[in-house]
Amino acid sequence: NAGVTQTPKFRILKIGQSMTLQCAQDMNHNYMYWYRQDPGMGLKLIYYSVGAGITDKGEVPNGYNVSRSTTEDFPLRLELAAPSQTSVYFCASSWGPDRAEQYFGPGTRLTVT
Amino acid sequence: KQEVTQIPAALSVPEGENLVLNCSFTDSAIYNLQWFRQDPGKGLTSLLLIQSSQREQTSGRLNASLDKSSGRSTLYIAASQPGDSATYLCAVVTSGTYKYIFGTGTRLKVLA
Numbered sequence: 106n107a108g109v110t111q112t113p114k115f116r117i118l119k120i121g122q123s124m125t126l127q128c129a130q131d132m133n134h135n136y137m138y139w140y141r142q143d144p145g146m147g148l149k150l151i152y153y154s155v156g157a158g159i160t161d162k163g164e165v166p167n168g169y170n171v172s173r174s175t176t177e178d179f180p181l182r183l184e185l186a187a188p189s190q191t192s193v194y195f196c197a198s199s200w201g202p203d204r205a206e207q208y209f210g211p212g213t214r215l216t217v218t
Numbered sequence: 219k220q221e222v223t224q225i226p227a228a229l230s231v232p233e234g235e236n237l238v239l240n241c242s243f244t245d246s247a248i249y250n251l252q253w254f255r256q257d258p259g260k261g262l263t264s265l266l267l268i269q270s271s272q273r274e275q276t277s278g279r280l281n282a283s284l285d286k287s288s289g290r291s292t293l294y295i296a297a298s299q300p301g302d303s304a305t306y307l308c309a310v311v312t313s314g315t316y317k318y319i320f321g322t323g324t325r326l327k328v329l330a
Contacts, residue, residue: 136316138318140320145322146322147222147307147320147321147322147323148262148307148309148318148320149320150317150318150319153316153317155316161316163317164317195261195262197262201316202249202250202311202315202316202317202318203249203250203311203313204249204250204269205267206252206264206267207252207264207309207318208264209254209261209262209263209264210261211260211261212260212261
């Protein structure tokens, strides 16, 4: 049982490049989340999903896209990377926010230069 | 709009002290409140989850309480150890939403 896994761990992008951050969970959780964490700040929700085929925007969705074709996977796509997207990105999953705790992946540290 | 605040932002204590971390939220209609620990450069580890119907939860030296009416939760750490040094974050889920709203955390340092 690997829990929540994220790849890559680190990445440096040039301005304007695109990339996909991968997230997978093996706990059969319906709910999955993407957050970003900037230095000294809490976590900001980018996108979330309540099940395969269903996604919705969080607090800071601009510049990002997501898809959820399976229960296990929830990739985050960055199009036209900008320096403001330099951050640490965390993926998380849970059975449901009304009854169960949230489990986090180890994070992806992204630098855009 | 739900807002979550954690005070203090940083705390430094000698080993062995009992300490209290605070979390406050503006909308008392919540499903639950969760406390996390984050070590430098790492992901978040869940410590305690308190459902809205509960008043407290305990795990080892940790005790978290919840007072929904006043919009407050406290995390009590007994007999602190250097290994407790980390950032502690709280998060709430407002009723009717699926979104966790996080505080900015308390950075704890326990001195040997």
